[in-house]
Amino acid sequence: MDLNLKGKVAVITAASKGIGKSIAEGLLNEGVKVLISSSNRENLRQLDAEFSEKGFTGYSLEVCDLNLKSDIERLFAKAILEFDTVDILINNCGGPKAGAPSSMNDSDWQKGYEHTLLSAVLLTSLAVEEMKKNKWGRIINITSLSVKQPIDNLTLSNAFRSALTAYAKTLSLEVGQYNITVNNIMPGYTLTERLDHLAAIKADERGIDKAEILREMAENVPLKRLGKPEEIANITVFLCSDAAAYINGTSIPADGGLIKTI
Ligand code: NAD
Numbered sequence: 662m663d664l665n666l667k668g669k670v671a672v673i674t675a676a677s678k679g680i681g682k683s684i685a686e687g688l689l690n691e692g693v694k695v696l697i698s699s700s701n702r703e704n705l706r707q708l709d710a711e712f713s714e715k716g717f718t719g720y721s722l723e724v725c726d727l728n729l730k731s732d733i734e735r736l737f738a739k740a741i742l743e744f745d746t747v748d749i750l751i752n753n754c755g756g757p758k759a760g761a762p763s764s765m766n767d768s769d770w771q772k773g774y775e776h777t778l779l780s781a782v783l784l785t786s787l788a789v790e791e792m793k794k795n796k797w798g799r800i801i802n803i804t805s806l807s808v809k810q811p812i813d814n815l816t817l818s819n820a821f822r823s824a825l826t827a828y829a830k831t832l833s834l835e836v837g838q839y840n841i842t843v844n845n846i847m848p849g850y851t852l853t854e855r856l857d858h859l860a861a862i863k864a865d866e867r868g869i870d871k872a873e874i875l876r877e878m879a880e881n882v883p884l885k886r887l888g889k890p891e892e893i894a895n896i897t898v899f900l901c902s903d904a905a906a907y908i909n910g911t912s913i914p915a916d917g918g919l920i921k922t923i
Contacts, residue, residue, distance in 0.1 A: 664902035667692035671749035671901070672740050672788065674727060674780070677704035679853035680803060681753040683890035687898040689717045693749065696740045698725035700732075700755070727754050727780035728772060737787040746795060749901050750788040752781035752825075753803040756855045757817035759862060765816055773817035778825050789836055798841035799901045802829055803893070806847045808912060809920045826912055833910030842909040844900055849916025850878045851888040883918035 666688070676685045677699035685697045689712070697720055699705050705722045712720060721743050725736040740747050757773040758765075765773075785800055792798025804822040806812070811819040826845055833843040850856060857871070860878070864871040879887050896915050899905055914920050 662904055664691050664898065664904060666898070666902055668694070669748040669901070670694045670696075670740065670744040670746055671751060672696045672698070672736065672747050672784070673751040673753060674698050674725060674736070674784065675700070675753040675755050676751075677701055677708045679855060680848060680851060680890045680893045681751070682708060683894035684751055684753070684803075684897045685720070686712075686715075686717075687891070687894035688749070688901065689720055691898060691902075692719070693901075694744050695720045696723060696736070696744065697721070698723045698736050700724065700726040700728075728775045730783060733780055733783050734787070737784060741791075747788045747791045748795060748797060749799045749801075750785060751801050751803065751897065752784060754780060756815075756859075757821065759814055759818075759859060760816060761814055762816045769817065773821055777817065777821035778828070781825055782828060785832065789832075789841065792841045793836070793839045796840050798836070798839065800829070800832070800841065800843045801897055801900055802826075802843075802845045803897075804845045804847050804912065806849050806914060806916050806920050808845070808847055809914070809922055830910050837909055840906075842900075842906070844908060844910070845912040846893060846897055846900070847912050847914045847916065847920070848893045849888055849914065849919040850882060851890055851893055851915075853890055856887070881919065882916070886917065888915065888917055 671688050671693050675681045676697045688695050702724050723739050725732040757777050807819045808822050808826050829843045860871045860874040863874045893915050
């Protein structure tokens with residue numbers, strides 16, 4: 662299937678590692694020009710070395726801490742300066758702090774809000790203006806299966822990703838007339854540093870090995886395995902394409918069947 666994405670311009674956040682990095686790679690494989698950002702300069706440097714080694718061109722890198730509005734504005738300005746426009750926006754973020762509702766203080770809530778919800782809203786508002794001019798756009802938020810089935814102990818993720826999903830739906834009602842689609846992807850257990858970190862927390866709590874926690878997670882998935890970051894990237898790249906032009910205002914799970922809803 663020709664995805665017809667060659668020459669499009671994408672901006673992706675929190676993409677030096679894990680799911681974001683795989684999505685950047687997937688888009689580059691389709692000939693998309695990608696502005697890749699992350700809060701961590703050293704991680705970006707390592708990514709640059711790896712992508713150069715793989716022979717990728719047509720990408721640019723920018724440090725962007727999603728908790729800083731000034732960084733978000735600078736990221737968008739760089740996209741315009743280097744690539745003239747933005748056709749595709751992938752709102753990814755680092756996972757917000759884990760913990761039970763009773764363990765969260767005001768500052769945790771504020772940081773979680775800025776990182777998980779406000780950053781996506783700010784960047785989306787900037788990108789939409791470009792997409793309207795182009796009469797074409799794709800906005801994709803990487804959320805979580807927690808939107809359909811809240812996960813124990815992930816208070817901030819559960820709360821703010823649901824809010825982001827409601828914002829995305831509302832936005833899709835406004836911008837569909839400009840041929841802009843807005844969708845969310847809900848990863849299930851996907852083997853990245855984030856999942857490893859969450860497994861380590863659970864392992865500590867239960868006094869067992871992290872490998873045992875990861876094995877239990879995999880056992881809960883109908884496909885009996887954890888997801889790979891490239892499996893989230895594949896559906897994301899498809900949603901960016903013209904082949905997915907009539908998919909709008911929805912959330913798509915990529916979870917091996919883990920969510921127990923019909
Ligand atoms: P990861 O921890 O492997 O990678 C996160 C990326 O975010 C890194 O590149 C990191 O540098 C960047 N980052 C962290 N804080 C940042 C900040 N303040 N500003 C900008 N960038 C920042 O995570 P992942 O597993 O790839 O997950 C990506 C997203 O998907 C997360 O929001 C996560 O909660 C969500 N998710 C992951 C899973 C999973 O099983 N891995 C499941 C559901 C949802």
